[in-house]
Amino acid sequence: MTTPLVVLGPTASGKSDVAMAFAAGRPSCEILAVDAMQVYRRMDIGTAKPSLGDQRSVVHHGIDLAEPSTDSTVADYLEAANASLADMRTRGVRAILVAGTGLYLRGLTDPMDIPGRWPEVRADLEARLVADGADALHADLARLDPVAADRMEPSNGRRVVRALEVTIGSGRPFSSFGPGIAHYPQVPFVQVGLRWPRPQLADRIARRVHRMMDAGLLAEVEGLLAEPDGLSRTASQALGYKELTDHLRGDCSLAEAVETIIVRTRQFAVRQERWFRRDPRIRWVTIDDDPVAEALPVLTDLADT
RNA sequence: GGUCGAGUAGCUCAGUCGGCAGAGCAUACGCCUGAAAAGCGUAGGGUCACCGGAUCGACGCCGGUCUCGACCA
Numbered sequence: 001m002t003t004p005l006v007v008l009g010p011t012a013s014g015k016s017d018v019a020m021a022f023a024a025g026r027p028s029c030e031i032l033a034v035d036a037m038q039v040y041r042r043m044d045i046g047t048a049k050p051s052l053g054d055q056r057s058v059v060h061h062g063i064d065l066a067e068p069s070t071d072s073t074v075a076d077y078l079e080a081a082n083a084s085l086a087d088m089r090t091r092g093v094r095a096i097l098v099a100g101t102g103l104y105l106r107g108l109t110d111p112m113d114i115p116g117r118w119p120e121v122r123a124d125l126e127a128r129l130v131a132d133g134a135d136a137l138h139a140d141l142a143r144l145d146p147v148a149a150d151r152m153e154p155s156n157g158r159r160v161v162r163a164l165e166v167t168i169g170s171g172r173p174f175s176s177f178g179p180g181i182a183h184y185p186q187v188p189f190v191q192v193g194l195r196w197p198r199p200q201l202a203d204r205i206a207r208r209v210h211r212m213m214d215a216g217l218l219a220e221v222e223g224l225l226a227e228p229d230g231l232s233r234t235a236s237q238a239l240g241y242k243e244l245t246d247h248l249r250g251d252c253s254l255a256e257a258v259e260t261i262i263v264r265t266r267q268f269a270v271r272q273e274r275w276f277r278r279d280p281r282i283r284w285v286t287i288d289d290d291p292v293a294e295a296l297p298v299l300t301d302l303a304d305t
Numbered sequence: 306g307g308u309c310g311a312g313u314a315g316c317u318c319a320g321u322c323g324g325c326a327g328a329g330c331a332u333a334c335g336c337c338u339g340a341a342a343a344g345c346g347u348a349g350g351g352u353c354a355c356c357g358g359a360u361c362g363a364c365g366c367c368g369g370u371c372u373c374g375a376c377c378a
Contacts, residue, residue, distance in 0.1 A: 011342075035342085036340090036341060036342065036343085037342055046342095047342085071339095071340070072340095073339045073340070073341095074339055074341075075338095076339080078339095101341065101342080102341075103337085103338070103341050112338055113338085114338055114339055115338075115339075116339075134345090151338095152336070152345080153336065153337080153344095153345050154345095154346095155345060155346070156336080156337070156344060156345040156346080157344080157345085158337095158343080158344050158345080159336095159337055159338095159344070159345075162338085162340095163338095165339095166338090166339090174338085178338060180337085180338075181338075232340095233340065233343095234340050234341095234342095234343075237340075237342070237343060238342055239342045240342085241342090242342090264342080265342080267331095268342050270333090271342090272342090274334080274335070274336090275337095275341090
């Protein structure tokens with residue numbers, strides 16, 4: 001059987017190692033990275049992209065899909081990732097998803113009908129956001145699509161603008177494109193989540209950030225900034241890249257930048273946990289020392305059933 | 306040893322004339338379908354260094370002690 005497996009968890013939880021260990025012992029297994037930043041080419045160290053060695057021993061999908069000078073979005077990712085999944089299915093290859101980006105994973109496990117874009121509508125809305133504030137736009141949304149309005153904070157201008165863009169642009173309520181993320185139907189994916197005690201995960205994150213610095217992250221960032229088109233809005237906000245760019249501009253010392261990377265990565269890891277832990281379909285494994293030794297047996301067990 | 310300054314939330318610091326103890330960050334919890342490593346909301350948290358005094362009432366005033374820093378010797 002080729003039910004896709006999902007290994008998910010916060011950054012630095014060891015999910016890639018677990019997936020590699022599983023795939024290494026089995027011939028027709030390939031890995032699909034479910035990660036919003038590993039899609040960017042040449043952003044390798046800071047995104048903890050699988051090493052070339054790992055990529056040689058197991059085929060990887062979902063990485064190096066976009067130039068760092070362009071904005072890659074959920075829809076772009078889902079198109080490519082779904083094509084990879086379909087391809088693996090027809091070849092009889094088992095997919096192992098290594099997932100850190102919750103929204104992207106939900107888009108694969110619970111297919112999403114992501115509405116299109118209406119740039120002119122959006123431009124008007126963004127102008128109004130600046131002029132009138134997010135609450136005013138949220139009031140409009142509450143009138144046009146009460147369900148969507150209820151799903152988001154009135155002060156979250158970015159989300160409110162998007163919901164209005166879709167509702168006005170498409171002529172259909174934003175909420176009519178899907179049930180939101182609070183529904184968890186059974187789906188043909190086996191999902192295993194790696195969970196760490198917070199203090200230990202924090203420690204792993206700090207050590208990994210320092211390891212990235214030792215591996216040449218600063219030079220990687222300098223190289224990307226030196227490219228003719230630089231980093232896109234989305235790529236430039238990747239953890240590590242953003243803070244080191246600030247440092248290179250002279251906004252802070254290197255030590256301060258590294259400390260900020262660690263704090264923000266820790267906060268990101270918590271956000272990942274909060275996203276995933278609501279999903280009742282995930283089988284959790286609490287790790288306290290060795291992710292591979294502790295999670296691989298569970299994964300292997302579930303894979304064979 | 307002397308002079309001056311500082312000591313308030315986990316951290317950095319506000320605190321006016323003596324009248325309910327504050328902010329930012331951090332932390333915890335939650336939301337979010339084309340920026341998601343993004344964006345947004347809520348909450349908890351205090352021996353105001355310590356001891357004593359005056360006062361109806363002290364973080365604040367008075368006396369002393371301790372710690373840190375700068376300067377002078």
